[in-house]
Amino acid sequence: MGTIQIEGLSRSFKGTTAVDAVDITVQDGDFLVLLGPSGCGKTTLLRMIAGLLEPTAGTIRLDGADITSAASKKRDIAMVFQSYALYPHLTVYKNLAFPLTVRKAAKHVIDAKVREIAAILEIDHLLERRPKELSGGQRQRVAVGRALVRDPKAFLMDEPLSNLDASLRTQTRQELARLHRRLGATFVYVTHDQVEAMTMATRIAVMNKGRVEQVGTPMEVYDRPASVFVAGFIGSPAMNLIPASVTTLDGDVHLAGSDFAAALWPGETVDIDVVLGVRPEQLRVLDPGESAAIMFRVDVDAVENLGNEELIYGETEGRRVCVRRPRTSHPVPTGPTLVGLDLDCLHLFEQSSGRRLEWRAEDSGSPAAGPAASAVAAPAASAQPRPRQAVAAAH
Numbered sequence: 001m002g003t004i005q006i007e008g009l010s011r012s013f014k015g016t017t018a019v020d021a022v023d024i025t026v027q028d029g030d031f032l033v034l035l036g037p038s039g040c041g042k043t044t045l046l047r048m049i050a051g052l053l054e055p056t057a058g059t060i061r062l063d064g065a066d067i068t069s070a071a072s073k074k075r076d077i078a079m080v081f082q083s084y085a086l087y088p089h090l091t092v093y094k095n096l097a098f099p100l101t102v103r104k105a106a107k108h109v110i111d112a113k114v115r116e117i118a119a120i121l122e123i124d125h126l127l128e129r130r131p132k133e134l135s136g137g138q139r140q141r142v143a144v145g146r147a148l149v150r151d152p153k154a155f156l157m158d159e160p161l162s163n164l165d166a167s168l169r170t171q172t173r174q175e176l177a178r179l180h181r182r183l184g185a186t187f188v189y190v191t192h193d194q195v196e197a198m199t200m201a202t203r204i205a206v207m208n209k210g211r212v213e214q215v216g217t218p219m220e221v222y223d224r225p226a227s228v229f230v231a232g233f234i235g236s237p238a239m240n241l242i243p244a245s246v247t248t249l250d251g252d253v254h255l256a257g258s259d260f261a262a263a264l265w266p267g268e269t270v271d272i273d274v275v276l277g278v279r280p281e282q283l284r285v286l287d288p289g290e291s292a293a294i295m296f297r298v299d300v301d302a303v304e305n306l307g308n309e310e311l312i313y314g315e316t317e318g319r320r321v322c323v324r325r326p327r328t329s330h331p332v333p334t335g336p337t338l339v340g341l342d343l344d345c346l347h348l349f350e351q352s353s354g355r356r357l358e359w360r361a362e363d364s365g366s367p368a369a370g371p372a373a374s375a376v377a378a379p380a381a382s383a384q385p386r387p388r389q390a391v392a393a394a395h
Contacts (some may be wrong), residue, residue, distance in 0.1 A: 002063070002153035002186030003028045004049065009058030011044050018044045020210035021058070026154070031180045031187040033197040036207035037233070042190045043158055045207070049188060050079045050156050062153060078147035079156040082163070084139050086131040092118075092142050093127040099150045117145045120179070137168045144179070154186040161196065173199055194234055198222070206230050224347075228354040231277045231347060237311065237322040240283065242296075243351065244276045253359075255348075258317050260296035264343060265359075274357065277347035280324035283339050285312065285332055292340025298323070300337045312337075 004026040011019040019041040026032045034042035047053040049060060051072030060068045067075050078099075086095050093114060094101075100110045118124040121141045131139055140160055147155055161169045177200045180187055191197060197204050198218045206213045206221060206229075214226035225231035231239040244257040248271075252263040257276065276294075286292060298314035298321050305327060312323040312332050323339055348357040 002026075004154060004186065004188070005059075005061040005064075006045075006049070007059045007061075009045065009048060009060065010056045011041075011048060011053060012056045017210050019048070019055075022210075022212055024205055024212060024215060026186060026188055028186055029184050029202075031177075031189065031200055031202045033201035033204050034188065034190045034207060035192070035194060035197040035204050035233075037192055040207040041210040042192075042207050046079075046156050046158055046188060046190050050077060051075050052079075076153045077156060078150050078152040078154075080143050080147050080158070080160050082159045084131075084143040084160075084163075086139060086142055086146075088131050091128050091130055092123060092134070095131070095142055096127075096145050096149055099146060113149050117148045120148070120182070121145050121175075135168075136164045137172055140164065140172060141175070144176070148183075152185075154188065157187065157189045159191055160189075161191075161193075169196075176200060194236065198234075206233065208233075224356070225277070226356050228275055228277070228349045231349065235279060237280050237324065239277045239279050239347070240319075240321045241349075242276045242278075242317060242319055242321070244274050245271065246274050246348065247271045255294070255346075257296065260294055262294045267359075272357075273351040275349040275351055275354075277349060278341050278345055280311070280322040282345035283321070283323040283341050284325065285323060286338045286340045290340075293343045294346065295338055295340040297336050298339050300332055300334050302334075303332055305331075 004024075006022055006024045006026075009019060009022045010017065022041075022045060024032070034045060036042050044053060048055050051067070051070060051074075055068060058068070059066060062075065062077070087098065090098070096114045096117060097110045100113060105113075114127075115124065118127060121144065123138060123141050123145065126134065126138060126142075131142070134142065140163075143160065144155075144157075161172055164172060173196055180200070189196075189200065201218055203215060203217055204221050205215045208229045214221055214230050216224075216226075221230055221234050225234060225239070228241060232241060242257055244255055244260075246264075246269055247254050247256070248268045249263070251266060251268075253265055253267050253269050255262050255264050255274075255276065284292070286295065296316055298312075298316045300312055300314035302313040304311040304313070308327060309324060310327050310331070312325070314321055314337065321339075349355060350357055
């Protein structure tokens with residue numbers, strides 16, 4: 001077992017709150033990635049789980065046992081550092097054996113475990129080498145192997161791939177994901193790289209300014225971001241975010257920006273300022289005469305050809321907008337271009353709080369915002385949108 005429960009965990013440094021009342025449960029066998037920009041508190045959170053930093057408040061439980069104040073060596077948790085922290089004067093064999101040697105395990109037990117882990121990580125041919133004779137990827141595997149020989153309840157990893165080049169990062173990502181599936185162990189992994197998070201995690205905790213913005217599977221945080229921050233952080237290029245407002249007009253919930261207006265679905269709502277979000281791949285350049293549920297003009301100023309696809313950049317309402325589409329034989333010229341999206345592609349966020357809006361027909365047609373709001377910004381089953389002609393975009 002390796003279930004980690006974090007409740008109300010906080011840490012302050014000289015009056016600055018680095019981690020602010022975090023609540024997360026890491027289930028046994030999870031590969032949880034703590035994802036966020038530099039300075040968001042993810043490494044501080046990891047170091048508190050490891051016992052290297054004392055929390056200002058809150059509790060940490062491992063399989064139900066309170067380990068908040070336990071010494072790091074008594075937590076049955078292994079950590080892989082960004083620098084790997086290998087002993088340069090010891091061979092790979094002795095680096096791997098070190099945790100068991102400290103525990104005074106029998107020599108035959110140590111030898112069997114070291115060779116088993118070395119075979120799993122495909123470094124058994126390197127056992128007599130020293131760290132300076134290894135590549136970055138090999139050193140990373142030795143660091144992971146040193147953690148594995150202990151059979152801990154959980155593994156903590158602090159940006160272990162940051163020192164590798166791009167091609168080696170890709171290869172090592174795949175190796176770590178395969179290793180997790182093979183072991184079925186609990187991993188907590190810190191990174192600012194969303195590609196690492198999306199490709200390896202079973203769940204992602206997106207952090208911002210010491211707080212957790214959203215916890216979910218990679219697809220949940222991509223398809224249903226809980227806040228403007230998550231929407232803008234996850235995805236490359238990021239989600240397009242455009243200011244707008246929602247109101248009631250002629251019995252329909254209506255969405256309007258400075259360059260577009262559209263009826264969304266039947267119902268009523270309080271007037272609210274919102275942010276319209278749409279992924280670049282869900283926007284499309286409209287051909288002459290073609291329409292969409294929501295349409296607006298983009299002043300295109302750059303087109304990037306990536307071989308299999310192209311990225312079209314421009315501005316609307318003072319905001320940068322990106323359209324991603326397969327490469328075509330008819331490139332988009334610079335200048336005003338009409339783009340559109342369908343209703344099932346839109347995301348709505350409350351401007352004042354930045355939180356996701358979900359539609360609740362039972363609440364008199366009022367959208368609701370809050371940390372728990374995670375459904376797609378679309379009406380509930382009792383208020384499905386009916387087909388209707390979109391209001392023409394302003395010229």
